[in-house]
Amino acid sequence: MSFRPDHELHGRRASRNYGLGAVLLIFAALVFGLSVVKAGQNGVPVLEAQRALQAAQEAGE
Amino acid sequence: MSDATSIDRDLDAGFGDYFALLKPRVMSLVVFTALVGLVVAPVGVHPFIALVAILCIAVGGGASGALNMWWESDLDAKMLRTRNRPIPAGRVTRDEALAIGLTLSAFSVVMLGLATNFVAAGLLAFTIFFYAVIYTMVLKRRTPQNIVIGGAAGAFPPMVGWAVATGGVSVESLLMFALTFAWTPPHFWALSLFVKGDYGRAGVPMLPEVAGRNVTRWHILGYSVVLAIVSFALGLTSIGGPVYMAVAVVMNALFLRGAWTITQRDDAACDVDKHKAERGLFKLSLFYILLLFGALLVEASLKPFGLGGW
Numbered sequence: 001m002s003f004r005p006d007h008e009l010h011g012r013r014a015s016r017n018y019g020l021g022a023v024l025l026i027f028a029a030l031v032f033g034l035s036v037v038k039a040g041q042n043g044v045p046v047l048e049a050q051r052a053l054q055a056a057q058e059a060g061e
Numbered sequence: 062m063s064d065a066t067s068i069d070r071d072l073d074a075g076f077g078d079y080f081a082l083l084k085p086r087v088m089s090l091v092v093f094t095a096l097v098g099l100v101v102a103p104v105g106v107h108p109f110i111a112l113v114a115i116l117c118i119a120v121g122g123g124a125s126g127a128l129n130m131w132w133e134s135d136l137d138a139k140m141l142r143t144r145n146r147p148i149p150a151g152r153v154t155r156d157e158a159l160a161i162g163l164t165l166s167a168f169s170v171v172m173l174g175l176a177t178n179f180v181a182a183g184l185l186a187f188t189i190f191f192y193a194v195i196y197t198m199v200l201k202r203r204t205p206q207n208i209v210i211g212g213a214a215g216a217f218p219p220m221v222g223w224a225v226a227t228g229g230v231s232v233e234s235l236l237m238f239a240l241t242f243a244w245t246p247p248h249f250w251a252l253s254l255f256v257k258g259d260y261g262r263a264g265v266p267m268l269p270e271v272a273g274r275n276v277t278r279w280h281i282l283g284y285s286v287v288l289a290i291v292s293f294a295l296g297l298t299s300i301g302g303p304v305y306m307a308v309a310v311v312m313n314a315l316f317l318r319g320a321w322t323i324t325q326r327d328d329a330a331c332d333v334d335k336h337k338a339e340r341g342l343f344k345l346s347l348f349y350i351l352l353l354f355g356a357l358l359v360e361a362s363l364k365p366f367g368l369g370g371w
Contacts, residue, residue, distance in 0.1 A: 012075035019076025030113055034176055037109045 074157075078147040082130055082158055083123025083165075090350070091122040091218045097354045098222025098237055101300045101361040106177075106226045113176045114225040118218055121169035121185045125214070127162035128193035131155050133201075139263040142256070162193070173225075181224035188217040202264065205271040212245030213238075219354075236295040240353065243288040247281045247320060248346040254278070254323075255336035255343070278324045281342070285320040289313040292353060302370045304363070305356040312349045319345055 095118045099111055106114070130137065130148055134155055137143035147153035166189050174182030192214035201207045216238045223234035253260065253267050254274060260267040269277045292313060296306045319342040326338060363369025 009073050012073050015075040015077065016079070019079070030116070033109050034113055037107055041107065 074147060074152045078152045079157075079161060081147050082127040082153060082161060083120075084126030084129075085123075087126060087215075088119050088123050090215070092119045093351070094237070094241060094354055095119075095218035095222035097357050098219030098234060099225050100222075101233070101357050102223045102226035103299070104226045110176055111225070114173060114181070114222070117169045117173035117176065118185060118221050118225075120165050121173070121189055122218065124162050124165035124169060125189040125192040127158050127165065128189075129197045131158040131162055132193070132197050134158075136202075136263045136265065140259045142259055166193075173221075177225045178228045180228050180230075181221050184217060184221045184224050188214055188221065191217070202266070205266045205268040207266070208249045208268070209246050212242050212249075215245055216241035233295070233298045233300045236291060236298060237354075237357075239291045240288070240295055241350065243284055243291050244346065244350055246284045247288065247316075248343065248350075250277050250281050250284075251323070251339050251343040251346060254331070254339040274328060278326070282317075282320040282324050285317055289317060295357075297371075299370065300357055300360060302360040302363075304359050304369070305353070308352050308356040312352055315345060316342075316349055 092115055096115055099106060099114065130146060134146075134148040137146045138149035143149065148155060148158055166186075170182050170186045170189070173185050192211070196207065196211035196214050200210055204210075219237035219241065220230065220234045223237070224230065227234075250268060253269050254277060261270045268280060272280075292309045293306075295301055296309050319338065322338050323342060331339065360369040
């Protein structure tokens with residue numbers, strides 16, 4: 001059983017599909033990276049505030 | 062059978078055709094000036110957030126390019142320089158370009174807002190609106206001053222970059238805007254002096270076609286003087302410094318000399334040396350913007366060592 005060689009069109013369609021795949025992967029990576037960075041930035045003050053509160057409560061007791 | 066009919070569509074787009082809609086060459090200037098605006102700002106930005114911000118600005122700029130190609134496909138088909146763009150060449154449909162332009166505009170603005178702040182996102186949205194609607198749809202085919210006002214769209218990116226870091230607008234960012242704004246007319250008019258006829262064929266009222274080539278030459282000199290004043294004013298702000306000033310003195314001297322040389326020439330002289338002076342000024346204008354913004358980067362990178370700035 002033999003297949004006809006790929007039309008040049010298939011190459012262009014493949015480039016479109018792989019390109020879109022790459023764009024979506026990059027987008028997912030960016031959103032993930034942003035989440036990590038943002039959580040890190042906002043997380044630290046929250047943790048510090050929690051510790052300060054805990055320390056104040058302990059001192060009060 | 063559906064496969065056979067679709068193979069008949071020899072002009073199906075590849076990924077590169079969609080990328081070309083985003084005008085990658087224009088994007089490179091946008092990325093560079095936005096990056097400078099972000100780096101020279103007095104507030105530090107997390108490197109990953111800076112990367113995302115620059116990407117959003119690049120994609121927003123690209124989206125406005127796609128909207129521009131959607132609206133101008135009839136013009137592009139008439140001009141030699143733009144005849145092979147994806148829409149006039151038949152590889153991408155107008156509807157696809159519109160959809161890509163609108164989607165990427167919304168995406169880039171929302172992402173920039175979420176990643177940084179909504180002042181930066183608002184400025185990016187206004188930049189896209191200004192380029193796609195004010196310049197492309199309203200001004201370009203109506204007034205020979207199209208380049209002057211349209212230049213504002215290309216001048217916003219350093220302001221967006223600055224807003225990403227600081228969340229606001231300041232004298233420095235306004236002067237970075239003014240520098241690119243005043244640079245655009247002499248840059249494009251020098252080009253239009255030696256790329257003859259193309260815009261005329263397409264019916265776009267470029268200054269040389271409407272007011273004449275001599276008037277254009279004097280306009281180039283006038284804007285070069287404005288450009289020099291703005292560039293020195295920028296050098297006196299907190300982001301300027303001796304390195305920037307030295308570069309500004311040399312580049313403005315060369316630019317003004319080039320602009321003056323052009324005013325002393327007529328069409329006959331241009332034909333003899335094939336627009337040597339005009340081509341020279343166009344090339345110089347590229348170095349001008351690159352070196353001045355580069356000098357701002359140098360000043361910013363010297364600051365941690367106690368150098369740079371005044």
